[in-house]
Amino acid sequence: MSTLALQIIPAQPGLSLLPDAQLCYVLLTISASGTHGTPVNWALVADASRSMRIPIVSEAQFRELLRTGGAQEIIVDGVPVWQLASAVPAEVRAAAPSALDFVARALHSV
Numbered sequence: 001m002s003t004l005a006l007q008i009i010p011a012q013p014g015l016s017l018l019p020d021a022q023l024c025y026v027l028l029t030i031s032a033s034g035t036h037g038t039p040v041n042w043a044l045v046a047d048a049s050r051s052m053r054i055p056i057v058s059e060a061q062f063r064e065l066l067r068t069g070g071a072q073e074i075i076v077d078g079v080p081v082w083q084l085a086s087a088v089p090a091e092v093r094a095a096a097p098s099a100l101d102f103v104a105r106a107l108h109s110v
Contacts, residue, residue, distance in 0.1 A: 004040070005031050021056050023102060025109075046103050055088055055096035065092070 007029040015022050032040070057065065065071040065088070072085045088096075 003033050005033065007031075019059065021097070021099075021102065023106075025106075044107065046100075046107065048100060052100040052103070053098045054084070055093050055098050057092060057096045061092055061096060 009027040009029075013024045013026060015024055062071070062082075065084075070084060070086055070088065071082050073080050074083050075081075
């Protein structure tokens with residue numbers, strides 16, 4: 001019987017609590033052992049939904065969106081959250097990456 005082993009370096013990545021987005025890179029080594037090799041097909045699935053395209057803005061950019069009416073506080077499931085009230089201005093979108101940008105960068109580095 002074949003077994004699949006995963007080795008992750010570092011085993012437990014350490015990230016500091018920061019207000020900005022952080023990238024964490026790990027080395028993932030996958031190896032098979034056993035009497036005979038069995039082919040493995042891998043598929044990577046990336047979430048490209050609308051929520052992944054929301055820009056990650058700085059505190060100053062967020063305050064500017066609030067000042068211009070671009071964001072408003074609403075209640076979702078009893079929890080107050082901020083929602084974009086209109087399209088994000090092009091200059092803010094150009095300067096602010098989205099979560100999908102970080103996913104794309106990670107996939108291109110593979």
